[in-house]
Amino acid sequence: xxxxxxxxxxxxxxxxxxxxxxxxxxxxxxxxxxxxxxxxxxxxxxxxxxxxxxxxxxxxxxxxxx
Numbered sequence: 001x002x003x004x005x006x007x008x009x010x011x012x013x014x015x016x017x018x019x020x021x022x023x024x025x026x027x028x029x030x031x032x033x034x035x036x037x038x039x040x041x042x043x044x045x046x047x048x049x050x051x052x053x054x055x056x057x058x059x060x061x062x063x064x065x066x
Contacts, residue, residue: 001034010042017046017053023061 001009009032016022025043029036043062047053052065 006042010045013039013042014046014051017062017064020061020063
């Protein structure tokens with residue numbers, strides 16, 4: 001995956017999280033055509049950029065905390 005594709009997917013994933021539509025790492029990995037590890041790495045990069053991304057175990061989805 002080249003840099004531009006990675007950045008587009010990164011911000012698309014951020015958009016999904018903001019709209020509360022990002023639920024599963026496995027589902028996102030299959031949508032992007034990459035491994036689950038890559039999606040987890042992308043979540044890590046978003047957190048490093050300053051987004052406070054958390055996972056709610058009861059609702060089984062990711063969200064951005066204040």
